[in-house]
Amino acid sequence: STSIYNQNDPWTPTVAFTDFINNETITNEKYGGKVPYHRRPVTGKEYMDINALIQRELKKAPSFLAACCESDGTDLAILTTAPRGFKSGDRTTWFVLFHNMAGTGYYLSPVGLEVLVEHKDLHVSNWQLHKVFYNGRYFATTGDLEQEFVAGTLEVVKLKQPQADAVLGSMKLRSPPDSPGPLHFEAQGPRYRVRDNHITFQGWSIAFGMNPNSGPRLFDIRYRGERIVYELSLQEALALYGSNCPGGMSTRYLDGSFGIGRFAYELVRGLDCPYTATYVDRHYLAESDAPKTNQNSLCIFEHDSALPLRRHFSDSQSFYYGGLRKNTLVIRTISTLINYDYIWDFMFHGSGAVEVRVHATGYISTSFLHRRGTDYGNRVGPHTLGTMHLHHMHYKVDLDVDGQLNSLETQDMEYELIKDPWSMQNTIERPYLRRKSLEREDEAAFPLDAPMPRYLSFASPNPNKWGHPRSYRIQTVSFAGKHLPTSSSMERSVSWGRYQLAVTRRKEEEPTSTSIYNQNDPWTPTVAFADFINNETITSEDLVAWISVGFLHVPHAEDVPNTVTVGNGVGFFLRPYNYFDEDPSVDSPDSVYFSSE
Amino acid sequence: STSIYNQNDPWTPTVAFTDFINNETITNEKYGGKVPYHRRPVTGKEYMDINALIQRELKKAPSFLAACCESDGTDLAILTTAPRGFKSGDRTTWFVLFHNMAGTGYYLSPVGLEVLVEHKDLHVSNWQLHKVFYNGRYFATTGDLEQEFVAGTLEVVKLKQPQADAVLGSMKLRSPPDSPGPLHFEAQGPRYRVRDNHITFQGWSIAFGMNPNSGPRLFDIRYRGERIVYELSLQEALALYGSNCPGGMSTRYLDGSFGIGRFAYELVRGLDCPYTATYVDRHYLAESDAPKTNQNSLCIFEHDSALPLRRHFSDSQSFYYGGLRKNTLVIRTISTLINYDYIWDFMFHGSGAVEVRVHATGYISTSFLHRRGTDYGNRVGPHTLGTMHLHHMHYKVDLDVDGQLNSLETQDMEYELIKDPWSMQNTIERPYLRRKSLEREDEAAFPLDAPMPRYLSFASPNPNKWGHPRSYRIQTVSFAGKHLPTSSSMERSVSWGRYQLAVTRRKEEEPTSTSIYNQNDPWTPTVAFADFINNETITSEDLVAWISVGFLHVPHAEDVPNTVTVGNGVGFFLRPYNYFDEDPSVDSPDSVYFSSE
Ligand SMILES: [Ca+2]
Ligand SMILES: [Ca+2]
Ligand SMILES: [Ca+2]
Ligand SMILES: [Ca+2]
Ligand SMILES: [Cu+2]
Ligand SMILES: [Cu+2]
Numbered sequence A, B: 001s002t003s004i005y006n007q008n009d010p011w012t013p014t015v016a017f018t019d020f021i022n023n024e025t026i027t028n029e030k031y032g033g034k035v036p037y038h039r040r041p042v043t044g045k046e047y048m049d050i051n052a053l054i055q056r057e058l059k060k061a062p063s064f065l066a067a068c069c070e071s072d073g074t075d076l077a078i079l080t081t082a083p084r085g086f087k088s089g090d091r092t093t094w095f096v097l098f099h100n101m102a103g104t105g106y107y108l109s110p111v112g113l114e115v116l117v118e119h120k121d122l123h124v125s126n127w128q129l130h131k132v133f134y135n136g137r138y139f140a141t142t143g144d145l146e147q148e149f150v151a152g153t154l155e156v157v158k159l160k161q162p163q164a165d166a167v168l169g170s171m172k173l174r175s176p177p178d179s180p181g182p183l184h185f186e187a188q189g190p191r192y193r194v195r196d197n198h199i200t201f202q203g204w205s206i207a208f209g210m211n212p213n214s215g216p217r218l219f220d221i222r223y224r225g226e227r228i229v230y231e232l233s234l235q236e237a238l239a240l241y242g243s244n245c246p247g248g249m250s251t252r253y254l255d256g257s258f259g260i261g262r263f264a265y266e267l268v269r270g271l272d273c274p275y276t277a278t279y280v281d282r283h284y285l286a287e288s289d290a291p292k293t294n295q296n297s298l299c300i301f302e303h304d305s306a307l308p309l310r311r312h313f314s315d316s317q318s319f320y321y322g323g324l325r326k327n328t329l330v331i332r333t334i335s336t337l338i339n340y341d342y343i344w345d346f347m348f349h350g351s352g353a354v355e356v357r358v359h360a361t362g363y364i365s366t367s368f369l370h371r372r373g374t375d376y377g378n379r380v381g382p383h384t385l386g387t388m389h390l391h392h393m394h395y396k397v398d399l400d401v402d403g404q405l406n407s408l409e410t411q412d413m414e415y416e417l418i419k420d421p422w423s424m425q426n427t428i429e430r431p432y433l434r435r436k437s438l439e440r441e442d443e444a445a446f447p448l449d450a451p452m453p454r455y456l457s458f459a460s461p462n463p464n465k466w467g468h469p470r471s472y473r474i475q476t477v478s479f480a481g482k483h484l485p486t487s488s489s490m491e492r493s494v495s496w497g498r499y500q501l502a503v504t505r506r507k508e509e510e511p512t513s514t515s516i517y518n519q520n521d522p523w524t525p526t527v528a529f530a531d532f533i534n535n536e537t538i539t540s541e542d543l544v545a546w547i548s549v550g551f552l553h554v555p556h557a558e559d560v561p562n563t564v565t566v567g568n569g570v571g572f573f574l575r576p577y578n579y580f581d582e583d584p585s586v587d588s589p590d591s592v593y594f595s596s597e
Helices: A024-031 A044-058 A062-069 A142-151 A246-250 A491-498 B024-031 B044-058 B062-069 B142-151 B246-250 B491-498
Strands: A076-080 A092-099 A110-118 A128-134 A137-139 A183-185 A193-195 A198-201 A204-211 A215-223 A226-241 A252-254 A278-284 A292-314 A320-337 A340-348 A354-362 A366-368 A377-381 A384-387 A389-399 A405-420 A423-438 A445-447 A455-463 A469-477 A499-505 A541-553 A569-577 A592-595 B076-080 B092-099 B110-118 B128-134 B137-139 B183-185 B193-195 B198-201 B204-211 B215-223 B226-241 B252-254 B278-284 B292-314 B320-337 B340-348 B354-362 B366-368 B377-381 B384-387 B389-399 B405-420 B423-438 B445-447 B455-463 B469-477 B499-505 B541-553 B569-577 B592-595
Touching: A044 A076, A044 A092, A044 A110, A044 A128, A062 A110, A062 A142, A092 A246, A110 A246, A110 A366, A128 A142, A128 A246, A137 A142, A183 A292, A183 B292, A198 A320, A204 A292, A204 A320, A204 A340, A215 A320, A215 A340, A226 A340, A226 A354, A226 A491, A246 A366, A246 B423, A252 A491, A292 B183, A292 B292, A292 B320, A292 B340, A320 B292, A340 B292, A354 A389, A354 A541, A366 A377, A389 A491, A389 A569, A405 A469, A423 B246, A469 A499, A469 A541, A491 A499, A491 A541, A541 A569, B044 B076, B044 B092, B044 B110, B044 B128, B062 B110, B062 B142, B092 B246, B110 B246, B110 B366, B128 B142, B128 B246, B137 B142, B183 B292, B198 B320, B204 B292, B204 B320, B204 B340, B215 B320, B215 B340, B226 B340, B226 B354, B226 B491, B246 B366, B252 B491, B354 B389, B354 B541, B366 B377, B389 B491, B389 B569, B405 B469, B469 B499, B469 B541, B491 B499, B491 B541, B541 B569
Parallel strands: A292 B354, A354 B292
Antiparallel strands: A076 A092, A092 A110, A110 A128, A128 A137, A183 B183, A193 A198, A198 A204, A204 A215, A215 A226, A226 A252, A226 A389, A278 A292, A292 A320, A320 A340, A320 A592, A340 A354, A354 A569, A366 A384, A377 A384, A389 A541, A405 A423, A405 A455, A405 A541, A445 A499, A455 A469, A469 A569, A499 A541, B076 B092, B092 B110, B110 B128, B128 B137, B193 B198, B198 B204, B204 B215, B215 B226, B226 B252, B226 B389, B278 B292, B292 B320, B320 B340, B320 B592, B340 B354, B354 B569, B366 B384, B377 B384, B389 B541, B405 B423, B405 B455, B405 B541, B445 B499, B455 B469, B469 B569, B499 B541
């Protein structure tokens, strides 16, 4: 506990959270100056120092710990929360304590104890435990807690040490394996090619990569030689909680600061991706001078979705059938951010469409259930409150549709009441199309909870064969919750969440919608996305779409042991809209056609 | 043309559109009396009689037809529209004429000619052609059209006879086949069982059937022996068009009247469903005394979705991995309604969730492009306007959650601004859960375009282990357009479309939300769903959820030859919500778990 954090040493301990190619010069360029040291992410070393402090403090409440938890403290796991205070410069974090249990998620077994640690000072010896929370009450020190317990004035909920097989959330097998279900096989091997970080498949060409912080990113997505997307990248994943425990109610994780890419671990063959998938390693630099490798942490495969991409059967006028299977190229990586697992999918269809999807799974985060806890979620165990939260994710999609100069077009329907042209005494409510071109960024920023035009597309100035602007349409699938009120002192740090979709002029100096430094100083955000939207014109410009998707998650009994992916997937499509002269899938060698002729 | 339609003969020609078990007695019981004869669906025989009339009339415009279409009329195909007039009793239908072409969809090749036929009289000899439309102008007769053409006062768009391989929308192969993509195989055969109309799979038990009119329907859906759904059935599919041609602008197809079930044809093995699927025949009675069979028209298979149902990887505190593949039982049937193909899927997950999904594919319907046609869609061919339309579908879901007596509960989030309990000078915006019980039908009818509570579930009075009502949640995925204004004289016939979700008390006398008779007399609907919603109490009652899903479809170049399924799927989930005490998939024999211990 004599560690000293050195703000003048660029390599210790923060550097690693930035990019492989990052260095101080780039940091200066990116943020227009030195980033204050207090904004740095918390490193593994810092967590170890904090854990040591907490362990020392727990020693001061031995009889309480024995009574509440059958514990001496050493077998309790701590879970960090974030942000860490109320104003810039603060570094005071609630840690929630759980019964630890090898081989299963401790996240479901809170013991009711939470501690507030100030770890701002550069000298670890000056760090302090500031507050203690237990079962609805706050104390100044663990000593006070012990004193009240000994005096008999503390209401203690006595928990047994969890037992290996009965523990809430265990995934140990309960039945012998069944015969295997259907499996994919590729009779003649894969039909896609992977060379270094480049994939080709049936007209598609994609460069893939992984940012250790912000996670998966694709570049130069081309179809039939033409670039459609310059950059398609995850920016941020926010998890914002409600609870009546201090740790839970403080929690607004910005996962990019923890490292969505670096925590994308090895994928399990046959479960996380098909056996036949191609697995590639990802390398990153974090908290060390030496690069690290996550082996087989990204997979690529062709998937038979068991659905036609298109089909028509005719027995009127003439008998024929035409169709094509929906075989999709999938690029996947899965990030485990402490308790949660996000499955990041990027899919490429034979129709020229790109589909982006994220599913949430893994362990929920919980609070110790006390008093009106169920105002913030559902009880999912004897003393466990599954705490409600938002999962909101942000993507950058730098579409370049038939060149860099694009405009934004919307289309929607209305009804017009007209006299019937052939029978003027009668009227009909007729749908018609309202086409609109959005001229400025402010018009193109759609609030999270407001209706959107049903069709919205990036349009090129060039027409297709039929005279319509060559376009790609953006279609989102999302069940988002409510964005944090803008009156919140930290709202600007997640102000990308205000918009389900915003389209801005592309700027070199606006490469990302957030920063790894936003988590620990959300009150003075290093990057505030809302500032990108300053009503610049967006006609015939290089444009970027910023897309938010997410869902409100109220955990329920069936989130134990893990949240299931069914119904918990959100994302978006990029679909050709008069980009081609006809559906490109007609050229597919997989097409099927037969007729009675 | 001496046919006489006999309204006193219950078997000719309408009977067939009702159920297998249907007869006059049941009809009386179902609709509280005899259904007026003018409401009957149009039979194949009636279309043939109409076609003969149109062919006779076309003979009166030989030089016009030769000029416009290189045709003598006999090689033109007619496409019906519906409804057929403006008031009850009308039976006057616009037919749109297309260049016919064996082996491909003529729907993309309108020649600009449309004719209005009155076919109300019971004597075919009294039927008449009422109006003729060509390229933006209306004429009283085909003779008038010919006369104007001969006089040189008609603006004619000269179209060539379509050529076999160059025709718009041809699906003939353009490339030699590639190596096959990934295929499913079942090493030890299927893991589900089908006996008669009954399926079992990993705790699921489902009875399936097909109504020749309204299409697929499931009964008595059970999981682990407990009934969850008594009936899950498609009710209707509406396609409502805009156009500046009379046929197009009149079109509001109610597909149930045409026959969603009877037009579910044989499925193509390996494309419509996997090779390994189980295919079953469906039988129906329509327009004949003898039953007919659609062979292999429903398929059942287990699908490897190539996604984990759940997974968690841990390398913090201890190293372990738990997961399960998302293998889904799928029941599928595909209806071809003239030009369009709807893929109806019902999916059963290892988490106890049911997923219902419909994808649209097949040929779009089109109008001849003239004047401001693109106010109603996009040009997709030399003279072809892909006309905008809604696809709205309606489902009945008679959930019985832990018994018949259910209530409707909603949950949603709000933020509350509170003082921080441990630091009272600071405030925090905290999410909390707003739980509500809906007491009456009017509160439980959610307009199509209004926000819905984020969580909505059918709740039993009985708690799960943790004290929460055992419930199933309804979650919809839809991109619906705008519902027809209620001021429309036919709106009550599709008044189910007002609501994205409505929950009513179950009534024997409210078995369906529509009727096959609504199409041809929408002005006096035989069933008007809106009447079901009469503010009855819905607490602890046998309840039914009625769910609308759909999307606005603005056809674009890539809808040729066929609409693709990517992005054109909508549906809903029924998800356990505190129904169990934990996720039932933990018991799955397919579960995987390993740890470093
Ligand atoms: Ca800007
Ligand atoms: Ca761009
Ligand atoms: Ca009622
Ligand atoms: Ca019921
Ligand atoms: Cu969650
Ligand atoms: Cu459509």
